Amino acid sequence: MSSNRFEWIVKGDETVHGGFKRTAAEAWTIAGKRAAAQLKTSIDSATITVGDETIVVTKATLAREIAAKVKASK
Numbered sequence: 001m002s003s004n005r006f007e008w009i010v011k012g013d014e015t016v017h018g019g020f021k022r023t024a025a026e027a028w029t030i031a032g033k034r035a036a037a038q039l040k041t042s043i044d045s046a047t048i049t050v051g052d053e054t055i056v057v058t059k060a061t062l063a064r065e066i067a068a069k070v071k072a073s074k
Helices: 024-039 062-073
Strands: 006-011 016-021 046-050 053-057
Touching: 006 024, 016 024, 024 046, 024 062, 046 062, 053 062
Parallel strands: none
Antiparallel strands: 006 016, 006 046, 046 053
16 A cells, blocks of 8 residues: 555445545545445445444444544545
């Protein structure tokens, strides 16, 4: 991970999505949006990785966890 690109990865049961953003806050935000879309299906949780940090979220914890990560990365 370079200082100006943050990789984000969202893993569900059978799907993986990812990409790069310029800031950690942007990466957490887009990863949260992708995880929200995945959690609308039948999966119970999603794993989100941004840089070297990984969290596991559920529908109930997604908004709180992402908000905390975005705030901490600014």
